[in-house]
Amino acid sequence: MKIVSDTRLIKRNKKIGSVITFTALGILAIGLYYSFTKPEMIQITFGALLLGFLLSQIGIYFTNRWGRSPRPDELLSAALKGLEDRYVLYHYKAGVPHLLVGPAGVWGLIPVSVGGTITFDENKKRFRQKGGNFYFKLFGQENLGRPETEAQFFASDFKKFAKKNFPETEIPDIQTVLIFTNKKASLEVTESPFPCVTLEKLKDFIRKRSKDTPAPAALIQGLQKVLPAEE
Numbered sequence: 001m002k003i004v005s006d007t008r009l010i011k012r013n014k015k016i017g018s019v020i021t022f023t024a025l026g027i028l029a030i031g032l033y034y035s036f037t038k039p040e041m042i043q044i045t046f047g048a049l050l051l052g053f054l055l056s057q058i059g060i061y062f063t064n065r066w067g068r069s070p071r072p073d074e075l076l077s078a079a080l081k082g083l084e085d086r087y088v089l090y091h092y093k094a095g096v097p098h099l100l101v102g103p104a105g106v107w108g109l110i111p112v113s114v115g116g117t118i119t120f121d122e123n124k125k126r127f128r129q130k131g132g133n134f135y136f137k138l139f140g141q142e143n144l145g146r147p148e149t150e151a152q153f154f155a156s157d158f159k160k161f162a163k164k165n166f167p168e169t170e171i172p173d174i175q176t177v178l179i180f181t182n183k184k185a186s187l188e189v190t191e192s193p194f195p196c197v198t199l200e201k202l203k204d205f206i207r208k209r210s211k212d213t214p215a216p217a218a219l220i221q222g223l224q225k226v227l228p229a230e231e
Contacts, residue, residue: 001102004229005073006092010066017062024059028052049157064113072111073098075181080204086220087206093228095161096154101207101224104206105215108154108176111199114144115184120192127178127189151194166226172219175203 033042065072073091076098080089087102090117106160118133129144155174162171177195179202180187189196196207 001080001085001087001089003077003092004093004227009092010071010073013062013066014064017059017067020055020062021059023072024052024055026052027055031061072113075199076109076111076179076202079179079199080206081083081203083203083206086225088227090227094158095165095226099158099207101227102206102210103214103217103220104210105213105220106158106172106174106223107180107209108116108151108158108174109202110147110154110176111179111181112144112147112150112185115182116179117186117188118144118196120189120196123189127192145177148192148194151178163226169222170219172223177202204220220222 027048027144031045031052034045034048039045070078075197077089077091080087080100083102087100087104090099090101091097093099095109099107100107114129116129119130120126121128121129126146126148127144154176158174159171162169175195177197178192179197179199181199185198187196187198195205
């Protein structure tokens with residue numbers, strides 16, 4: 001399997017995350033200083049603490065995705081290591097974060113880092129999380145969010161990228177899979193609009209799809225020729 005990554009984007013966002021995090025800590029320190037030394041200036045104290053907290057959440061977002069190793073792209077690359085050479089895994093190079101193109105077809109890989117028990121609410125059409133680390137959830141590091149929404153728009157985002165960059169190329173059907181990367185995640189999903197697997201089972205899932213519903217080789221090869229190569 002070949003891996004194509006936007007290393008410049010990864011380095012840039014890692015640096016952005018560090019700058020935002022240290023800036024947030026500085027602003028929080030200012031807020032605490034005013035709260036102890038000049039309690040009458042409540043507006044400055046409150047504003048600094050609020051701004052510092054908001055920036056810290058942005059810093060956590062960037063750090064989780066770009067600054068902390070193993071990053072999501074590293075986890076996916078390691079999980080798929082050993083796939084045959086006809087597969088190409090694109091990280092941040094194809095208009096979407098993670099795209100796998102090969103005999104199994106075109107797959108959008110959506111990593112989800114939360115732990116706990118994961119279920120799917122058929123009535124509300126969304127995933128639910130039970131358990132998990134309370135501290136991480138409190139500070140936004142382990143919130144489930146709406147992965148089903150991200151999966152829903154993946155195909156349209158990639159098609160927009162393809163239409164803009166290589167409009168004459170025929171695009172195969174695009175599918176998405178949610179990959180739960182946290183070892184403490186337990187999947188109890190019986191009905192879902194998108195396949196869900198743990199990180200350990202991702203490679204077997206792809207191999208099974210390539211056997212059960214192989215993609216037209218000509219379409220896949222045509223797409224791989226026009227997609228960006230390693231810088």
